[in-house]
Amino acid sequence: xxxxxxxxxxxxxxxxxxxxxxxxxxxxxxxxxxxxxxxxxxxxxxxxxxxxxxxxxxxxxxxxxxxxxxxxxxxxxxxxxxxxxxxxxxxxxxxxxxxxxxxxxxxxxxx
Amino acid sequence: xxxxxxxxxxxxxxxxxxxxxxxxxxxxxxxxxxxxxxxxxxxxxxxxxxxxxxxxxxxxxxxxxxxxxxxxxxxxxxxxxxxxxxxxxxxxxxxxxxxxxxxxxxxxxxxxxxx
Numbered sequence: 001x002x003x004x005x006x007x008x009x010x011x012x013x014x015x016x017x018x019x020x021x022x023x024x025x026x027x028x029x030x031x032x033x034x035x036x037x038x039x040x041x042x043x044x045x046x047x048x049x050x051x052x053x054x055x056x057x058x059x060x061x062x063x064x065x066x067x068x069x070x071x072x073x074x075x076x077x078x079x080x081x082x083x084x085x086x087x088x089x090x091x092x093x094x095x096x097x098x099x100x101x102x103x104x105x106x107x108x109x110x111x
Numbered sequence: 112x113x114x115x116x117x118x119x120x121x122x123x124x125x126x127x128x129x130x131x132x133x134x135x136x137x138x139x140x141x142x143x144x145x146x147x148x149x150x151x152x153x154x155x156x157x158x159x160x161x162x163x164x165x166x167x168x169x170x171x172x173x174x175x176x177x178x179x180x181x182x183x184x185x186x187x188x189x190x191x192x193x194x195x196x197x198x199x200x201x202x203x204x205x206x207x208x209x210x211x212x213x214x215x216x217x218x219x220x221x222x223x224x225x226x
Binding site: 031040098102104 | 112143145147153154155156157160200204206212213214216217218219
């Protein structure tokens with residue numbers, strides 16, 4: 001998985017609770033991304049980062065925030081989880097040549 | 112924004128046959144087209160990609176072709192094996208840095224290779 005780890009790998013949480021997912025890379029790549037994967041929708045971009053403290057929204061960013069205080073870490077936060085945010089979340093990284101490499105994913109269930 | 116359509120959504124072939132998956136894109140400025148393979152319970156794995164300055168690229172049993180005029184690209188797998196069974200995704204981006212690195216994905220093709 002190209003030096004990418006995600007934690008936790010599985011999480012069950014209740015509606016209304018805050019949740020933070022972590023992506024850690026050892027490749028020193030500039031770009032990092034958060035996607036969600038749902039049946040019938042494929043992979044959709046939530047937020048991405050093009051450097052430390054530089055982030056921008058993707059196509060499904062409502063209800064999510066991100067932070068990147070170090071090159072190696074990209075955090076995704078659900079401030080108040082809802083059942084519609086039950087999904088599998090993938091982190092990806094890319095360097096200068098645009099190839100994106102994905103982490104192993106986090107399965108989040110909001111009850 | 113970019114829109115990527117992928118067909119078919121499911122594909123079943125006999126071991127040893129060829130498999131072809133096709134994608135179309137809408138933004139003529141897109142210039143980078145990767146393909147990913149995703150096995151059950153794992154993250155997508157980049158298997159091959161093509162940039163708009165070439166029309167075809169091969170890597171052993173896998174090839175990708177690109178028709179910029181028609182705005183479509185295809186994945187070809189020859190001599191399929193049971194371990195090729197997975198979900199395959201195509202994607203497109205402008206690939207020139209910053210926000211242009213964002214990938215837009217097709218919805219995926221479930222390939223089943225029957226022994």
